[in-house]
Amino acid sequence: MHAPRPLDIQTAAERFTSNVGRVIVGRSESVELIFIALLCEGHVLIEDVPGMGKTLLARATARSLDGSFKRIQCTPDLLPSDVVGLHFFNQKLSEFEFRPGPVMANVVLVDEINRAMPRTQSCLLESMQERQVTVDLKTVCLPRPFILMATQNPIELEGTFPLPEAQLDRFLLKLRLGYPTPQDEFGVLDRYQQDNPMDRLESVIGTAELLALQALARGTLIAEPVRRYIVAVTRATREHPDIRLGGSTRSALGLQSASQALATCRGRDYVLPDDVKSLAVPVLSHRIILKTEARLKERTEEDILREILDSVPVPTE
Amino acid sequence: MNQILPRGTGALFAGGMEACWMVGGLRLLETRAAAGALPVPWVMIGLPLAFTLWRLTRALSPFLRLAAGLAGGVVWALVLITFCAFPVDALPEPAWVAGPAGRLFQRQGAPNPIQLTALAAVATWVGGLRLATMRVGFDRLLSEFQFGLPILLFIFFCAAQWDAVLPAPGTVVFAFFTFFLLGMAAARGGDAGGWLRGRMRARWLAALVFNTALVLGVGLMLTAAVTPEALKLALGCLQALWDTMVEWVVWFIAFLARLIPAPEMKTYPMGGGAGPAPQAPSAIADIMQIPDYVRRVAAFIVAAFWIVLFGVCLWRMASQIAAWLRRQMNDLDGAEVETLRGAFRQDVRRLLIRVLRRLRGWITWLGYALGRRPMTDLLPAEAAAVRRLYRRLLAWSAAGGCPRARHQTPHEFLGRLCDRLPEARTKLTLITEHYAGVRYGGRRPDADLVKLLESTWQDVRHMRKRSGIQPKRTIQERE
Numbered sequence: 001m002h003a004p005r006p007l008d009i010q011t012a013a014e015r016f017t018s019n020v021g022r023v024i025v026g027r028s029e030s031v032e033l034i035f036i037a038l039l040c041e042g043h044v045l046i047e048d049v050p051g052m053g054k055t056l057l058a059r060a061t062a063r064s065l066d067g068s069f070k071r072i073q074c075t076p077d078l079l080p081s082d083v084v085g086l087h088f089f090n091q092k093l094s095e096f097e098f099r100p101g102p103v104m105a106n107v108v109l110v111d112e113i114n115r116a117m118p119r120t121q122s123c124l125l126e127s128m129q130e131r132q133v134t135v136d137l138k139t140v141c142l143p144r145p146f147i148l149m150a151t152q153n154p155i156e157l158e159g160t161f162p163l164p165e166a167q168l169d170r171f172l173l174k175l176r177l178g179y180p181t182p183q184d185e186f187g188v189l190d191r192y193q194q195d196n197p198m199d200r201l202e203s204v205i206g207t208a209e210l211l212a213l214q215a216l217a218r219g220t221l222i223a224e225p226v227r228r229y230i231v232a233v234t235r236a237t238r239e240h241p242d243i244r245l246g247g248s249t250r251s252a253l254g255l256q257s258a259s260q261a262l263a264t265c266r267g268r269d270y271v272l273p274d275d276v277k278s279l280a281v282p283v284l285s286h287r288i289i290l291k292t293e294a295r296l297k298e299r300t301e302e303d304i305l306r307e308i309l310d311s312v313p314v315p316t317e
Numbered sequence: 318m319n320q321i322l323p324r325g326t327g328a329l330f331a332g333g334m335e336a337c338w339m340v341g342g343l344r345l346l347e348t349r350a351a352a353g354a355l356p357v358p359w360v361m362i363g364l365p366l367a368f369t370l371w372r373l374t375r376a377l378s379p380f381l382r383l384a385a386g387l388a389g390g391v392v393w394a395l396v397l398i399t400f401c402a403f404p405v406d407a408l409p410e411p412a413w414v415a416g417p418a419g420r421l422f423q424r425q426g427a428p429n430p431i432q433l434t435a436l437a438a439v440a441t442w443v444g445g446l447r448l449a450t451m452r453v454g455f456d457r458l459l460s461e462f463q464f465g466l467p468i469l470l471f472i473f474f475c476a477a478q479w480d481a482v483l484p485a486p487g488t489v490v491f492a493f494f495t496f497f498l499l500g501m502a503a504a505r506g507g508d509a510g511g512w513l514r515g516r517m518r519a520r521w522l523a524a525l526v527f528n529t530a531l532v533l534g535v536g537l538m539l540t541a542a543v544t545p546e547a548l549k550l551a552l553g554c555l556q557a558l559w560d561t562m563v564e565w566v567v568w569f570i571a572f573l574a575r576l577i578p579a580p581e582m583k584t585y586p587m588g589g590g591a592g593p594a595p596q597a598p599s600a601i602a603d604i605m606q607i608p609d610y611v612r613r614v615a616a617f618i619v620a621a622f623w624i625v626l627f628g629v630c631l632w633r634m635a636s637q638i639a640a641w642l643r644r645q646m647n648d649l650d651g652a653e654v655e656t657l658r659g660a661f662r663q664d665v666r667r668l669l670i671r672v673l674r675r676l677r678g679w680i681t682w683l684g685y686a687l688g689r690r691p692m693t694d695l696l697p698a699e700a701a702a703v704r705r706l707y708r709r710l711l712a713w714s715a716a717g718g719c720p721r722a723r724h725q726t727p728h729e730f731l732g733r734l735c736d737r738l739p740e741a742r743t744k745l746t747l748i749t750e751h752y753a754g755v756r757y758g759g760r761r762p763d764a765d766l767v768k769l770l771e772s773t774w775q776d777v778r779h780m781r782k783r784s785g786i787q788p789k790r791t792i793q794e795r796e
Contacts, residue, residue, distance in 0.1 A: 270758030
């Protein structure tokens with residue numbers, strides 16, 4: 001395989017978008033964001049009300065990749081060992097044998113993640129950040145690429161456990177799908193009238209190709225002024241009077257890598273401040289905590305972040 | 318917050334304020350230049366007349382409406398100078414028809430009362446047209462107040478300097494503030510949280526009367542305190558301060574002059590007799606001598622230039638303060654006020670940071686001016702040229718009323734610029750794309766590309782000149 005170029009990433013992005021678009025009508029922005037997360041090997045949190053296509057989007061993404069896929073349906077009685085695996089005693093061999101959990105896959109869908117108990121949620125921390133799991137003092141590396149896609153429903157609060165900040169911070173992007181337009185909704189009905197297009201979905205990107213594309217995206221030039229701009233935006237989230245907890249250094253790193261990926265998706269080999277601005281909301285919105293006063297004023301994280309983006313000077317002449 | 322008042326109500330308050338300073342100005346003009354012959358009440362009727370005419374002709378096309386407005390002004394000025402400057406019993410005589418026109422264009426003894434009357438009539442008419450075309454809201458009333466108050470102060474200052482006695486200045490000031498306060502109350506009255514609809518609606522009239530009485534009382538106290546002697550004392554202090562500053566400057570210049578070595582004295586042989594007779598001035602010297610009237614005109618132009626400059630500075634500062642006030646009040650719309658611990662300290666800190674940043678900018682500029690090369694000069698010449706070109710584009714668009722906001726990226730600014738100048742979209746996109754490549758992508762353009770961008774930039778500039786497009790500024794930009 002020849003060394004990939006920015007053009008290859010653009011082509012791969014188009015392939016991926018059109019393939020997922022066979023199942024998901026509209027939502028091209030969300031699909032593009034997911035592809036960016038794939039290029040950064042970042043995890044995605046999809047949050048929306050039931051029936052918006054969160055799980056379908058995650059499954060279509062997994063199906064579009066030529067890699068292993070596992071699904072974890074979170075329930076309150078789910079245990080950490082159900083996720084990461086466990087050592088069981090093989091009576092035939094008279095020894096303990098490691099049985100890997102569903103987290104050992106290239107793409108892992110954690111459905112309704114906020115229904116799992118905090119101890120089960122926390123067992124994902126190591127795998128999300130370090131791409132490994134430790135079971136009974138034994139550390140097992142996860143297959144690469146490793147991408148975790150989680151969904152959660154923000155409406156139903158009974159029987160759910162809010163995700164801790166440490167875990168939220170490990171998600172690169174948070175997506176909200178929202179209701180489709182009437183035209184898109186009609187398109188969904190039309191497409192699903194006869195059968196389920198998911199059954200015919202094929203993989204369009206191999207894991208080896210994805211790893212190569214990731215390396216290429218990481219090599220995208222991000223000039224010093226743009227990096228300073230990322231730092232300024234992140235710092236502004238910490239100094240805003242309506243924010244109790246601002247963005248972490250990890251969020252700045254995530255914003256940088258996501259901006260690099262977006263630039264390559266758009267056929268550029270350098271990052272513009274526009275890339276940073278367009279990704280600041282999905283990268284930072286789930287990592288900041290608003291003060292109670294701001295919530296009472298019905299201000300959202302997106303509003304505050306847009307306000308910050310409208311106040312931080314962009315490096316130019 | 319900025320509730321637009323009904324046309325008549327808004328015009329009443331704004332026009333009231335306008336009429337106050339107009340009356341003051343006309344009275345001063347009458348006292349100083351027209352020897353009491355200026356028919357001020359009649360002249361002021363032009364204000365509502367122009368307003369009414371403009372409102373009545375709203376069914377016409379804009380061109381016809383403008384023509385009707387201007388024609389109305391001319392007719393009104395002629396009628397006024399004819400019927401007010403000549404006694405009624407002289408009307409049957411045929412001389413009155415040619416009289417006004419003759420005196421209107423009479424150069425000897427200008428300005429005569431007829432000319433002043435015509436000028437005042439036209440000014441009030443234009444004021445009435447202006448009133449009819451504007452939509453009065455909270456911000457407009459604030460602007461009118463900001464505009465009218467310095468004019469009133471200027472009129473009273475001139476009157477004090479010329480020892481002119483203006484009739485009822487207190488009434489004019491009181492009326493001015495009354496119109497302003499009533500207008501503000503009306504503009505705020507419709508708000509959901511305003512006095513007219515809030516819990517305090519039963520007391521808003523009392524509060525209004527209290528405010529008015531307060532302003533009047535303070536005004537009376539100021540009138541009592543600011544006597545001509547006090548003004549003379551203040552002016553004397555200013556004069557003394559100015560003299561001291563001039564003395565210091567002179568002393569400093571003399572000190573510097575002492576540092577320069579004195580020229581050596583040369584001795585010349587003493588001649589006998591009275592020496593050669595002085596030569597008669599040549600004709601060329603006479604021609605080269607600047608006539609006195611040219612000197613006077615030049616002095617007048619220079620003085621006018623400085624006065625206008627000073628006025629513009631004052632106006633600019635006042636506009637900035639008013640815009641800041643408006644922004645603050647907009648931010649406060651619907652807000653609940655609570656004390657914030659450390660807010661003042663934070664404000665002061667921000668102010669100091671801004672001052673220091675500005676200072677750093679000046680020092681950087683000074684360093685550049687003194688030959689220290691900034692970072693951009695470390696770039697290759699072509700890349701630096703592209704960045705300089707983009708800086709010129711920014712300065713040019715800012716001068717045309719479309720400045721780049723600090724938070725806008727070059728591409729966001731490009732979109733805004735293309736909205737203003739759609740025919741230059743391709744050229745502006747070319748410049749912006751290459752600038753972004755140089756600034757963020759480390760591109761190194763070649764000399765041909767720089768030439769192409771230069772020519773594109775010149776095309777954009779000329780395109781703008783040819784099209785003669787004036788940027789349409791939004792309210793936010795004006796603020």
